[in-house]
Amino acid sequence: MELRAGDKLLAQNVSFRLEEGECVLLAGANGSGKSTLMRALSGANPSFVLVPTGIPKVRGFTLEDFLATACYRESNWAGLLRPETRMRIDEALHLLSLEGLRDRDLSTLSDGEFQKGCIALGLARDAKVLLLDEPTAFLDVTNRKMVLECLAELAKKGMTVLFSSHDIQDSLAVAHRVFAFTPSGEFLVSTKENREDIIHAAFPTY
């Protein structure tokens, strides 16, 4: 696959295989093509679900309202969610241990908790592969760890996760492998062993 943003060629020979239950870090400098790749993937296959990141915590919605509203494409003519969608929302909240927060207003959640809520949305949309574009941006250490551990936990349960992040150290603690865009426009895929080398190729000064 060749990755372009408008007329600009970002990377050639983008090719990779994702195994089930794998958690992969997508690394690369700003503007190297991470977000473009994520968006392209989410558009290519409905079971590749792009988890929203960095969206506002709008006051006046509970976590459950938010999930139900965001799944409205699956509601019937009267605006009621289909039972299977409602079940998937419940399961997602259970899986991420967010049940205690379901009636809390979004504005009262921590950024990490809300990011987990957004991951729950990905699950409620019946994802086979979760795509997360910088889920740890602007999070403090505690919230960052919370989100990354949540991703690791999901991978352990069989979900496939591809996420991008600039918090390399924390991310390597949970990522099995690394995909990276190098400054010269190459796309590199690591094995479980040579993750560090790929990171160095992507960030020569690292």
Add this chain to the structure above:
Amino acid sequence: MKKYLWIVLLLLLAGLDLLAGHGFSIPDAVVFWKLRFPRMLAAVIGGASLALSGAQMQALFRNPLADPHIMGVSGGAGLGAAIAALAFVSGGSWTLAGAAFLGAAITGAFIIAVASKVQSAGTLLLAGVMLGFVISAISSILQYSAGEESLKLFYSWMAGSFSLAGYPSLAIMGAALVLGFALSIAAVKDFDLVLFGDEFAGASGVSLRSLRIRVMICCALMTGVVTAFCGPLGFVGIAAPHLVRKFGGTAAHRKVLPWSLLSGACLCLSADILSHLGPVTLPSGSTMALVGIPLIIVLLWRNRL
């Protein structure tokens, strides 16, 4: 928020409004049917339409300052009225209203055309504000060169009043409100999702372009009709939805839209009552701004509205 509070308040204010006229008085049948009842209906329908437009614009632009005036529609109505006042001074209030509606329709059509072309809501907002300036410049030039008689007619319309609308115009305003309400209620989920950002809304299945066009049609229609018959009434469109969000404690549009409708009607009724209590009848538009705006500022101050 008690579910029926707005409804009770609305009925109470509507009753008071029917009694208001040089202090409070029980009207005879002629005064009731010819003056007070249509005046009350105009305040209810006008307030509801403007508040509903404001709530939709604020959601669409995710901007607490957005209201129907911002897209130039009421400015267009003002220009239409200015032209009519200048050219056909003998035509009376129907000519004025007709011309104002035409002006609103033309600016509305222009904004809808822009909405179907531009990518971002910000650009659309900017286009609306700019258009408003162009229009007010043209109507200033017209007023500058107008005669005394026509200026008087124009200014009495500009001040805003619910007493000008008769039953035929009320029927038109009512029809626009019903249509606007139906269109907006059909899109409640879309409005909710837009609050989380355009990209998120798009990814969740909202067609932003179609939503923008629908909102513009809906607001241009409602604001255009109300402005034509009652004059440019400021501030309801911006204040009513904020009151609802504040006291309702919710941002979900299945509640915000219908409640805005009721709160807008309540605001206009209050203004109309106040303007008819004194020995001299004051223009409701001005009463509304004089009483309403300090109220909103106090609320802002105390509660971070």
